[in-house]
Amino acid sequence: MGKRIGLEVSLSAAEAVKMANVDCIAAYPITPQTHIVEHLSELVNDGELDAEFIPVESEHSAMSVSAGASAVGARAFTCTSSQGLSLMNEIVHIVASMRLPVVMILANRSMSGPISIWNDHTDVMSIRDCGWIQVFANNGQEVFDHVLFGYKVAESQGVMLPLIINIDGFILTHVIEPIEFWEKEQVEQYLPDFEPIHTLHPDRPVTMGGVGMPYVFSEAKVAQDEPLKQSKSVIISAWKELGDIVGRYYSPxxxxxxxxxxxxxxxxxxxxxxxxxxxxxxxxxxxxxxxxxxxxxxxxxxxxxxxxxxxxxxxxxxxxxxxxxxxxxxxxxxxxxxxxxxxxxxxxxxxxxxxxxxxxxxxxxxxxxxxxxxxxxxxxxxxxxxxxxxxxx
Amino acid sequence: MEIVESTNVYAYKLITKKDYFAPGHRACQGCAEALAVRLVAKALGRNVIVASATGCMEIISSPMPFTSWRVPWIHVAFENAAAVASGAEAGMKVLMRKGRVPKRKITFLAMAGDGGTSDIGVQALSGALERGHDFIYICYDNEAYMNTGIQRSSSTPYGASTTTSPAGKVIPGQITWKKNMPEIAVAHNIPYVATACPSYPIDLVEKVNKAARVKGPAYIHILSVCPTGWRLAPELSIRAGRLAVETGVFPLYEVEYGRYRFTEEYLKIQGRFRHLSEEMIDTIQKRVVEEYEKLEKKIKMTEGD
Structure with missing residues (x-):
């Protein structure tokens, strides 16, 4: 059993991202997501996490950078809230259609207007039909566990879809809770390296993101919805495996x-x-x-x-x-x-x-x-x- | 440009016959942008990863399940080619550092049209240039939103008639001056900025090669004649590019400059300028001279730097 410490949920989420050995973090600051990415930049700058931290100029670029990184085979993480999600909306949909398994924490915050920084679920519901796997966390421990779960599911060969972990802004992000960390060995046992089916590399040229003319578009969309529906069995077995390793069992x-x-x-x-x-x-x-x-x-x-x-x-x-x-x-x-x-x-x-x-x-x-x-x-x-x-x- | 002209007959020896941007794509007849893309692809060879913006070059080259790309290529959206290339570059860097991908030199190329660069993509481009990613950004400037049907952009020249800046009875076409995108790139203090035109293929290829050798961001602005949008016969594409350079309308900097000679001929062969009055042509002439003189001063100021 990992050590149990009292920690702000945002910070523990960042620690979970570190344990997932993420390669690329692209983020733009927005309340109440900030503590997560601030702590990640600390972890990178202190040499505790070997990743590229890319302080982009907008959320639109945060998701675009994540797409580019994921396409070359890097494990990509980003994090946002409400207006940030709206700004990246276009790319959120595209990342799902391109089957790029980016994991994003959404620190849920109300959609403007009137502008508000506080918590509800109007942001995530605005992208309900974006094609990502979406889970809600009840507490800080679930946030921590679901970062590792997120990559395991998203990167499964039969799934290859991006995944959102919804955590309530302030109610969860800014509170201190007892969090049980995983042991390094437990992470290694649970989460394999990211092995994408196709990546951008000169030795194996592929074209990603081509034009979908009417004669292929519907087929492309059904080919996107099927794995999302079928991901449920992968999700359930990933929760089972998680439970077997750390003793916490989750279900839909x-x-x-x-x-x-x-x-x-x-x-x-x-x-x-x-x-x-x-x-x-x-x-x-x-x-x-x-x-x-x-x-x-x-x-x-x-x-x-x-x-x-x-x-x-x-x-x-x-x-x-x-x-x-x-x-x-x-x-x-x-x-x-x-x-x-x-x-x-x-x-x-x-x-x-x-x-x-x-x-x-x-x-x-x-x-x-x-x-x-x-x-x-x-x-x-x-x-x-x-x-x-x-x-x- | 004497050098280019005198080596024209030898061009086939100076540029590789290998094509990484395959024939069979769906560009219009006489598309100088497709020609520019082909030359850029030739210059960069196979060790490249290309991030393309939405636009003509994306739709003509990638109708699923076909592709014209013999190198790895990704398209995500319109305004984010610079950001996608940033992610690919950063992702590859960390994968090589962690030993998950064998180390080697890969060039990252982001490409977009003038709308995707100087309008909707300028923020993502500015961010990527400022962050200092090791990549080349190429703007293929055909001076309007040609893919959507010849709407004006901030890169459309003064006086040009487009579908959203029509030559009307009151307003004679585009009433703003072309945004100086290369200068905006220069303002980011990046290592390399150049302008080029496929009418000068050797010059273009050399600039792309140089950009690939540079460590850090490089920006190349390529004037890409669009016969469809410029209301110009397809066989005049190369000539129009030549004239744009020779007249100083589109000066090539960094390597060589066209002989400075502004003639009405450049405007006269293009249907989009056919409506211009002598007075407007004079105004354009004046502005071109002004811009060119400014550029000359800058070159003198930084000589020996």
């Missing part, structure tokens, strides 16, 4: 006191831990409540959700992003879709809350629970959603 969704629950909260990211406390308190009050935390966002774990929620009477889906003009938050939309063909469909209530860092406390979640119970009593099949805690609503 995580359940808490959900087996017999009549009502299930569904969360993404760091809210899961808060809601687990809410579940305990509501259970103490005699309520039949449980929790499902979504860890894997893309490929979406449809089967796991069906299995975990199919027998439940009520779902309370917590979204932290808006699908403007749509039917609730992005997570609720996908879950409704997953349950469409189920015989015993649960009542679904959807709350959008915690936008741009507004606190959602244990009492708030309890309040959400009671609101949800009233809603389903009045209108069981109501599929509306609610912005929770908004003044004037």
């Amino acid at each position: 969704i995580e359940t808490y006191r959900s087996g017999d629950a009549e009502t299930l909260f569904i969360t993404q990211g760091s809210y899961g831990e808060t809601v687990s406390l809410v579940v305990d308190e509501l259970r103490d009050e005699g309520k039949s409540v449980g929790l499902v935390m979504d860890r894997l966002w893309r490929p979406f774990p449809f089967d796991e959700f069906r299995e975990a929620t199919g027998q439940t009477r009520n779902l309370i889906i917590i979204d932290r992003a808006i699908s403007y003009g749509g039917q609730g938050g992005p997570l609720a939309i996908d879950i409704r879709s997953a349950l469409y063909k189920e015989k015993n469909q649960p009542n679904i209530t959807n709350f959008i809350c915690g936008l741009a860092g507004r606190d959602v406390t244990i009492d708030d979640f309890k309040n959400i629970y009671h609101k949800a119970m009233q809603k389903v009593k009045k209108h069981p099949r109501e599929e509306d959603f609610e912005y929770y805690g908004v003044r004037g609503k």
Whole structure:
């Protein structure tokens, strides 16, 4: 077992990047991602990590440099938040289509405007359909573990897709948590060197990123979606292997006191831990409540959700992003879709809350629970959603 | 340019017959940009990795599943050729340092058109030049967004009629002067900047070779005549490039300069300038002389440096 130390989650994420022996780090500063790349530049400048640190002039170039580095066979890392993600958006999509296994930490922050530096999931949801594997971390330890997991999955020969690790800005990036480091031998056992199928090298000339005329474009896109869908088995076995080495087992969704629950909260990211406390308190009050935390966002774990929620009477889906003009938050939309063909469909209530860092406390979640119970009593099949805690609503 | 002219007949001996930019691509007849790309590829040989911006040269050379590239080549997007080349250069450097790729000399080439360089790509280019990556950046300047249909760029010359700076009844075409991109590159204090034109193939090849030998960033700005966009007969491409240089409209610096002689002929053979009044031609003439004199002064100032 590795040593366990109290460390800011951002710093421990950078330490995990170092343990992954990354070759190339290209990043542009944006709050709340900064501590991660600051610490990485320290590690490089102190000679603790042999990598090229490229302080690019924009996030667009951060992703472009990462693409170039990955294309020659270097293990590439970058890190950003909200507006930075928007600026690199174009290249985020291209990197997936070119099957370049870049790993990116997204320190989740609200999308402007109004401009805000605080946390929600509006940034990642804006690139939901970018073709990357996407996971959410609940806590600092998961961030650390998923950096190593990220490269293992992304670089698997049958996958070769980029991967995003979502970590809640400030709520996770700026807090000190106990982090169990891996031993060097454990990393070596878990994460092999990056062995890409094709690289740019004069001895084996290849053309990357050619024009997709209409007669090849659809085939190219399906050839991109298939490995993303099929990556789930690689993801699950990479989690199993991780568990066998460091003793922490992960799965696409995580359940808490959900087996017999009549009502299930569904969360993404760091809210899961808060809601687990809410579940305990509501259970103490005699309520039949449980929790499902979504860890894997893309490929979406449809089967796991069906299995975990199919027998439940009520779902309370917590979204932290808006699908403007749509039917609730992005997570609720996908879950409704997953349950469409189920015989015993649960009542679904959807709350959008915690936008741009507004606190959602244990009492708030309890309040959400009671609101949800009233809603389903009045209108069981109501599929509306609610912005929770908004003044004037 | 006497040297070039007098060695014209021997050009086939001075430039390799090997082509790394293969024939069969889809460029227009008389495309001097494709010719420039071919010459650059000849000059750099096989030990190169090319990062191309979106644009004419990208679409004509890489329609999947075909490719004209016999050297490793990557295209990611429009504005980021300099950044992609930065990543390839940095990635290869660290892989060689860590012993995962055998050490050898590889040239990194980023290439883009004038839009991809002086407009949308200028930020990524400036960043890459400032960071000092060991690479060559080549701007193939055909003076407008030809790939999307001849829209004006900041590199379109004063007076030129394009689809977004049409010769109208009130506004006579492009009303701004061509952005001086080579000077912007020079301002980054990089080791090597040159201008070239495929109408002077030996000069061009020599400059590319020199850029490859330089340690650090090198910038070459190549005037690439576009018969389609310049409203010019395809067989006049080479001649138009010659005239651009000889008249001083596009001075070649660093190696040699064309005999300074501005004639209306350069403008007259191009449909895009056909509408110009004598007065506008005079204005252009004046500006060209001014720019050329400035350049001469700079050359004198830095002589013996």
